[in-house]
Amino acid sequence: MKQLHTLETLIQQYSALGTKSQRFKYYFDSIRPLITSLLKKQIDQKIKTNVLSQYSTLIVILGSNPNPSLIITNAVCPQRLVVFYPGNHKKVLDTYFIPFLDPSIDKESITTIPIDYNNHDINYNTMYHALSRLPKTKILCDITSGKKILSFQLGLIAKRLGFDICYLDAELYIKDSDIPVPGKESLYIYTSSSDEPTTINVHQQNQLRIHYLPSTHTLLYVIGSNQGTFKYIHDDFSYSSIEVIKQEIDLFYKKN
Incomplete structure (x- = not known):
């Protein structure tokens, strides 16, 4: 509840801020670090439970807004980072991206590669040449930022080389802006081994799941993804059991 209150605040x-520069600064200084922390916790949990692999290399395209790339980079914390950036975004790279990377990311492991703003044929060749020479480890390509054509090209290259792809999106945006409502973001990761994406919600709500096991007449209550379980066993379920189950659910919520 504390996190929800913080996000709403x-x-x-x-x-309430009036200018675009004020809003950018507030998001960069106050909202971005919190979203990064929440996303990192979810990613770490997915890795811990073997739902997601640990990526050693991350590829990003830096756009005019550094926030999406910075959030994903600091949440993944790769051992190797490759950053493609149009020449006119050099100031963004030097001022708002590199200095704010997580301390665990070794500066010596970062490769920055300038690309042309308009020459898409050259850009494709530049990106493919750089990525095809990378060591064959777990590699993730982020296609969230940059011009659509650049994201499309990076996606094609990733598929060609067998790399995974990710994209940060949101189900809801702040009114009259292109900024996601904090906590409503989701990271989608597409792997070469699955037709369905792995979805990582930035703010994971507690969810109660109830499983009935007919062979043992067992109800299994599970709250959240890793917050513990409660098992309630009953020999015969009838209409009168509904009240008993309701009481058990109420008790379970009070305990958690």
């Missing part, structure tokens, strides 16, 4: 304070 951030939205209110962001919306």
Whole structure:
């Protein structure tokens, strides 16, 4: 509940700001670090439970807004980072991206590669040449930022080389802006081994799941993804059992 309250407060304070520069600074300084922390926790949990692999290399395209690339980079914390950036975004790279990378990311492991803003044929060749020479480890390509054509090209190259692809999106945006409502973001990861993406919600709500095991007449209550389980066993379920089950659910929520 504390995190929800914090997110709601951030939205209110962001919306109250008058200028674009004020909003950018507030998001960069106050909202971005919190979203990064929440996303990193979800990614670490997915890795811990073997739902997701640990990526050693991350590829990003830096756009005019550094926030999406910075959030993903600091949440993944790769051992090797490759950053493609149009020449006119050099200031963004030097001022808002590199200095704010997580301390665990070794600066010596970062490769920055300038690309042309308009020459798409040259850009494709530049990106393919750089990525095809990478060591064959777990590699993730982020296609969230940059011009659509650049993201499309990086996606094609990733598929050609067998790399995974990710994209940060949101189900809801702050009114009259292109900024996601904090906590409503989701990271989608597409792997070469699955037709369905792995979805990582930035703010994971507690969910109660109830499983009935007919062979043992067992109800299994599970709250969240890793917050513990409660097992309730009953020999025969009838209409009168509904009240018993309701009481058990209420008790379970009080305990958790």
